[in-house]
Amino acid sequence: MMEVMQRPRVPVASLPAGIPNVPTFDGEGTLDAGKEATVFLKDFAEAIQNKDWSTFGNVFDENSWWRDSLTLTFDKRTLKGKQDIVKAWKTLSETRKPSRFSSQKDDDMIMEAQFVRMAPQLASLNVPFSFTTDAPKTKCIGQFKLVPKDGQWKVWVMTTAVMSLEEHPFESLPRQSPSMIDASQRGKPQAQGLPRVEGVLDAIVIGASSSGISNTIMLDSIGANVAAFDIEPAAGGNWSTKRYENICLHHPAFMIQLPMFPVPREGYPDYLSGRDLTKYFGAAIEKLKLPIFAGIKVVSNVFDEKTNLWNVTVQDVETNKEATLQAKNIVLSNGFLVSHENPKYPDLKDRHFFKGPVEHTTVYRTPGPYKGKDVVIVGSGNSAHDVAHNLALSNAKSVTILQRSPTVLLDFDVIGPMVTMMYDGATPIDTADFLRASLPAAIERDMARGALRLVGWCLRRDAKSAGMVENVSLFGMDSEGEVPGYVTASGHPHLYFSGIVEAGGVVLATGYEIVDLPKRWKETGFLDAKSAGMVENVSLFGMDSEGEVPGYVTASGHPHLYFSGIGFYMCRWIGRYTAIQVIADVAGKFPATYPRSK
Structure with missing residues (x-):
């Protein structure tokens, strides 16, 4: 069960810095990355096995980082500093028992050790690895970024991420295992009426555009009994009916693909339009036979503490017929961050x-x-x-x-390759996702600044010039x-x-208002009052003191509600992490998460 605690947001600029100084050193050109990686991983694993936490701590730099996605912490966490990292591993290893550390390639871990120089004063030895945990049994991957310090390699950044539950692996789709959603109601992107469901669903997904479809794919693949609902008459139809006609994504097709269903090469451009997206989403639903119901409005979600179940009322938009379903978890992918319900209108006098x-x-x-x-x-x-x-x-x-x-x-010819460099098609999509999300926010911030400076951009406007000009927003007349x-x-x-x-x-083009979503959902009845009072206000987008986004994917504030939708290129790992949490809950194996400091 996830802890219930509201987390304050902090300015990204206030996050502590973390870029080491690694100038060119003797032997760099002849470094055997594979050999060095093998020795390091062996020593790291032995220290854990022997519970030798002193030796374990010695492999970390004082200014080191650990970014975890649901491995030992079973949460999205970023810890900074050797002392806190050692404390966490020592504590969590008692129950989660990390083991079977390996650098061997497999379907989930295809990376190789390599020494990478990123700038004249920055380089790291990147050491990929896989490992497992207990309670629940999971398969995980990770990567060290090592830097040379005092004649030995020290961890600068350690990134770990869960890939699957060993007892509930992700299977290929269309689904072959039994499901509460009949085959006759699968694979239909257009409205088909209310679902025919008897019994309790493991999860209901609210919203069926990019994130909602991704969550449904991963939940269906992991064996959950799931149904997804979208108010539009066609799943993902908002991209064709509620956006300006010339809308076009700024990320290439490979980067925005759904899990298990790449954008087909034929019939689609590299940069998809709104109509292309709706067409693509429909093709995925049909091909993977997904349990998605378009033209259905989710009216209310009421959590019953006696049964530990959600009572979810849904309505057929065309006929107004209603039904109440029961589910163990609800997954919100309904545009809670950027919504047509929250446009920001300036005050236009007269x-x-x-x-x-x-x-x-x-x-x-x-x-x-x-x-x-x-x-x-x-x-x-x-x-x-x-x-x-x-x-x-x-x-x-x-x-x-x-x-x-x-x-x-920004010059797209320059910035484009920086944004999409992991997504050129040469790297498998799941590996690209892992690498793209591997750095703590503070490090990514500082590295982005450095990269922009290298290509000649000034990152701060001229303060002297800004101080010289008139504030013309203060419209008025002088004495003349x-x-x-x-x-x-x-x-x-x-x-x-x-x-x-x-x-x-x-x-x-004035953007979107920050609204009090829990208050709105309470007032409209979308969530019951107690549940609304528990959840994070995810409209207030920002980062906590660790550089993680409060409420997203994990730790929503309610133990059976997930905010799982934020952006196209994140939809695959969000779907994976959401499905793993849901099925761990259903199986009664959701572990205690690592506590946050109060």
Whole structure:
């Protein structure tokens, strides 16, 4: 059972730094990475087997890190510092008994030891390994990033991740084992009415777009009795019906693929549009025979403490017929972070005097209403530029983007390979996912800064220049009846504010509100009052003091509720970790998680 504790968010900038200084050293060019890795892993495993925690501690640098995903901690945790890491392993080894450490390749561990120089002052010996745990029995993989210190290799970063439960392995789909969802109701991406279910489901997945489908795939594969529901008449249909017509993903097809179903090479571009996504999701549901029910609204979820079950009321959107199902766990993949229910609208004074169209990007679909008009787009993020491109190629008279605060603009030819370097197709997708999520947030932050500096980008705007200019958001007149800073005399000799822009139509690319989701769900009845009071407010996206996101995937606040959806390229490992937790709970083998400091 997961602990119930609300966790405060902290600024990413406040997370402690952790980049060692590793200049070029003698013998670097002839280093036998495989041999060094074998010796290190043997010593590490023997120290654990012998419960020699002094020797175990000596392999870690004082400023070391351990990022774990459901191996010993059975949680998403990042611990920093030798002392805390040794304490955790010593404590958890008593019950979880890590063993069978190996560098041999298999289906889950295909990495090889290698020495990697990332920068003139940074390098590491990367040592991959696999191991197992007890209670429950799991198969896990890991990687050390070792750095040379005082004549020996020391752990800078240790990353570990669960891959499967030995007693409940992931099986190929379509499913061959018995299921509560009849074959006649499987593999249908379009609305098919209410499910015919008798008995208690292991899990109900709410939402059937990228994350919801991924969770359903992994839950079905691991043998859980699962059903997924989506309010759209076609699973993933929101990408075709509720997004602007020219929406296109910024990550390539290999990177956003669902588990067990890569994007087919034929019939799909490398960068999928909204329509492509809906088509792809439908193909996956049909091919894998998934238990997904489109056109179904989940009305309420009430947890019964006497039975330890959820009573889930669902409604057929077309017929309004309702049914109540019982489930041991619910998995939320319903767009709780970025939702059409939470658009951020600026305060537009005298809005009723303006006769032109004003739409938020959650509503904007086509450029039709803006034909022949001067269009102003408020905001300068991804959606703003997508919509601007759509309008610029249409019959709009002109398109102007208004920017309030600094916006990061990156050269895609340079930044693209950095973002997708693990996902070029050469590395198996599960290995790429492990490597992509292997670094603690603070290290990833600092390495990203270093990489951007190497390619010539300045990461901080000129504070002196910023201090010279007028704050033109404070619109008003000076003693001469002129508006300070507009057109002339901005305060900086080479910076100009161009004045007032006329608009015949406005598109608001102003993002999404942070809302109190638990309060909303309590008021609407989506969650019962007690459950709503327990869960993290995942709309308040941020990181805790360890650099992990509170409530996501693990430790939602409720022991039988999971927030399992955040982004396309994360959907596969989120689905894996969610399925492992659910089936461990169903089997009565969910271990105590490693406690957080109060």
